Each structure stands twice: as C-alpha cells, then as structure tokens.
C-alpha cells in the first residue's frame with residue numbers, strides 16, 4: 078500500500094516532521110499506521126472519490142501549549158493540519174480531511190468542562206466534551222440546566238457548534254447560543270474573543286459582543302483558527318414541558334403545516350425548533366424498510382401507504398415542545414391545537430411532564446434536552462452497511478418554498494433510485510430542510526448513485542435560488558461555488574482573510590471551499 082503524504086512533502090521530510098510532532102505530544106499520541114488511521118476515514122463515503130480523503134497522520138495534543146508547538150513545526154515544514162474535536166461529523170465526512178495527506182489534529186483528549194454557572198446558565202468547555210459528557214455532568218451535580226442535543230449525542234459541543242449544527246429545544250440554534258471562544262491562530266497566537274479579551278474578565282460567557290468587531294462567527298465553518306475553549310448558553314430546566322406530535326394525512330399538507338407553524342414560531346407560542354418529519358423518516362425510527370417492502374430501488378406508493386396505516390403515523394409528523402409554567406403551557410396548547418386543527422385530518426398527541434420527569438426512552442427525548450443515539454436507527458433502513466449523505470438546503474419558512482423543495486428533492490431522489498427520506502426543522506424565518514440519501518456502504522453502485530444524487534440535488538437547489546447550509550467534503554467546492562454573487566465575491570473575501578491569517582496555508586485547506594494560496598490549485602479536486 079502506498080504511503081499517503083502531505084502534498085509536495087517527501088517521505089524523508091515527513092519522517093522528520095513526524096519525529097518533531099512525537100517530541101511534542103509523545104509517540105503514543107501520533108497515529109501514522111494504516112490501522113491507527115482507520116478511525117479517520119469517512120465512514121459514510123459516498124462514491125469512490127470520497128474514499129480519497131485520507132490523512133497522512135493524526136496527532137492528539139493534550140493542551141494549548143502542545144498545539145502551539147505543533148503549529149511551529151507545521152509552519153516550518155508546510156504541513157497541512159485538519160482540526161477535529163471528536164471527529165463525528167458523520168454524513169459530512171467524519172474526521173477525514175478535505176486535502177488528502179493532511180495531518181488530522183484530533184482534540185478529543187482536551188475534554189475538560191471548565192465551568193458551569195447555574196444562575197447565568199452557561200458552560201465553558203474544551204473541544205473533546207461531548208453532549209453526553211456535559212449532560213451527565215449537569216445531571217450528576219444536580220444543575221437545573223439542559224443541553225440542546227443534536228441528532229446524535231456522541232459528538233462534541235465545539236465541533237457541532239462550529240459547523241452551525243442544530244437541535245430541537247428552544248436552544249436549538251447552536252451558533253446563536255455560543256458565547257466566547259479561545260482560539261489558537263495559525264501563527265500560534267492565542268486569542269479570547271468578546272469579553273474574554275479582558276485578562277481578569279468576568280463576563281466572557283455572559284455577553285457575546287464585547288467591544289469592537291465580533292470574531293466568533295468567523296471561526297465557524299472556516300479554517301481561520303483552532304478553537305480550544307468555547308462558551309455555550311444552557312437552557313434553564315423548565316418547571317414543566319409538553320411534547321406534542323401532530324400527524325397529517327396528505328403529502329401536500331406540508332404547505333399548510335409550514336404556513337401554520339411560522340406565525341406560532343414568530344410569536345413565540347412554539348418556542349422550540351419544531352421538526353416536520355416525512356413518513357419514511359418517522360418510520361425509520363421504528364424499524365427497517367424490509368418490514369414494509371423487500372424490493373430494490375424506490376419504495377412504491379402502495380407500500381408507503383400501507384406502512385403509514387399500519388404504523389399509525391402521518392405523511393408528515395410535526396414534533397413540537399412547549400416549555401415553562403404549566404398554566405402557560407396549557408394555554409399555548411389550546412392555541413396550537415386550534416391552529417393545526419384547521420388542517421383536515423390532523424391527529425394530535427401530546428403529553429405534559431413535570432420539569433424533573435423524563436420522557437420514556439425511544440421517543441422525543443432530544444426535545445427534553447436528553448442526548449441520544451436513536452438517529453442512528455436510520456442506518457438500518459436500507460440494510461447492508463448503512464450509510465447516508467445529507468442534502469441540506471436552507472428553505473425560507475413559507476409553505477410554497479417547502480413544497481417546492483420537497484417536490485424537487487423527491488422527484489430527483491426517485492430518479493436515482495432513492496426514497497425521499499427527509500424533514501424540515503423550523504427556525505423562525507427559515508427551515509433547515511434535510512434529505513438523506515441512505516445507502517449500503519458495501520454496495521459500490523449504490524454509494525456512487527448516492528454521490529451523484531447529491532450533486533444533482535445541489536444543482537437543482539441552486540437553479541431555484543436555494544443554497545446549502547453545510548456540505549460533505551466532496552461537495553465543499555461545489556457548494557461554495559454556488560454562492561456566486563458578483564463573480565464569487567464572498568469566497569474572494571474568505572480567501573483574502575485566509576491568506577492574511579494563515580500565509581503558509583496550514584489550517585484545514587479547502588474547508589468550506591476556502592483554499593489558501595499555497596494549495597489553491599487543489600480547488601475542485603474530488
């Protein structure tokens with residue numbers, strides 16, 4: 078097997094760099110054999126090209142001083158580093174780097190919870206802290222605070238927030254509930270953003286903006302720095318909460334659902350990031366597709382209809398939550414039921430909990446701030462070695478746009494032999510539309526088709542004026558190129574900033590389509 082090296086670095090030079098890295102982190106914290114690098118491969122690589130995103134080595138530093146020393150070596154040898162926190166960015170590339178031969182900088186060992194403040198409802202965490210870790214920490218110590226878990230709770234708070242991931246409680250917009258960062262820049266300088274700029278500061282996690290320009294958002298979905306600490310606001314545990322599901326009978330109810338939901342989100346009646354789940358996604362949380370259909374290719378409409386009937390679910394299933402005082406929740410529930418009751422055939426289920434009670438396992442526990450791994454059930458939907466790749470266009474929160482995206486995505490998916498497997502998560506003025514191409518990773522043809530479908534989906538979306546909020550490594554350049562106003566002025570700005578902050582181009586080259594001068598000829602390589 079040929080050895081993977083960073084671009085334009087000889088084996089001898091790389092060995093010298095590895096020795097220097099070992100002297101910093103210790104030999105046991107450097108991975109360079111194929112076996113030890115296996116965890117850094119993309120577990121859900123769509124198509125043959127995706128498998129080429131492989132690292133040359135991985136380093137697991139213990140702290141900021143080691144990171145700074147690593148940066149000195151990387152700058153000297155011009156070795157690209159690809160930073161991950163826990164590397165569980167599954168469906169978008171996992172821990173794999175965009176530029177083949179990059180050295181993964183894996184921060185999972187930096188996993189301290191540095192502070193929790195109950196009255197001000199925040200935590201300060203290092204990159205290796207997962208949603209499970211923080212949740213257990215809060216529960217064990219009796220803090221009346223909730224995390225907002227994304228679909229899979231094993232990932233890190235820092236990694237998910239930097240990718241602008243989201244969950245389903247009232248704190249579901251992770252980028253919006255982040256407050257204060259510590260960042261190591263490519264030149265080794267350590268910066269604290271916002272109020273963290275004051276040496277003996279008191280308000281780092283209390284006020285996001287500080288004084289002067291705000292830099293926190295610049296470190297999200299970018300390659301401008303290595304984030305080593307992050308503040309995150311936590312939701313005060315409510316005294317009571319209600320979890321509700323409303324099931325709708327017809328495909329084109331989607332339009333009315335979105336039109337009904339938006340005003341309730343905008344006026345705060347529904348305070349959480351409610352989810353409108355398609356029938357197949359709802360069904361996949363219960364069991365595999367083979368129960369309903371054993372054929373290959375797209376599941377026929379008759380099988381879908383019979384599945385929906387037998388499972389007693391809707392064509393669309395709205396999951397929402399109400400949090401607060403019981404009297405207020407009761408009143409809000411009346412308004413919610415009245416509004417959605419206007420959609421013929423809507424079936425409503427809901428349950429109210431005391432704030433200290435937990436919903437039973439397997440349900441909507443994420444909406445009660447409890448991280449879970451139930452999202453992984455979807456991997457069993459198609460059978461084989463379950464994998465998926467996600468199409469994630471932003472959708473304005475109008476019924477017309479939602480119907481348009483759904484209809485386009487479904488038609489294209491069916492054309493490539495995939496079911497429409499998706500749903501919409503509701504911000505206030507936008508929806509995150511996520512459609513997944515689920516495939517058997519051991520089936521080369523199916524993986525390739527999933528990759529082709531992604532590209533077709535993205536082209537369709539762009540043609541209709543939509544853009545993606547996030548993308549898999551394979552499509553980072555493709556997605557960035559679709560942001561094309563004034564001949565790509567946005568990407569030009571991103572790369573001007575990149576070259577100023579990181580002249581050797583060592584931090585995550587190619588991330589989000591941002592290529593430093595040193596590696597710009599790699600743009601478009603997939």
Ligand code: ADP
Nearest residue numbers: 161162163164165166204232233236237303304
């Ligand atoms: P997860 O939390 O799901 O395990 P990852 O650790 O895979 O997430 O991070 C997702 C992406 O976010 C990475 O591919 C990387 O681009 C970026 N990222 C993660 N952690 C950091 C960090 N500490 N500093 C800078 N970028 C990061």
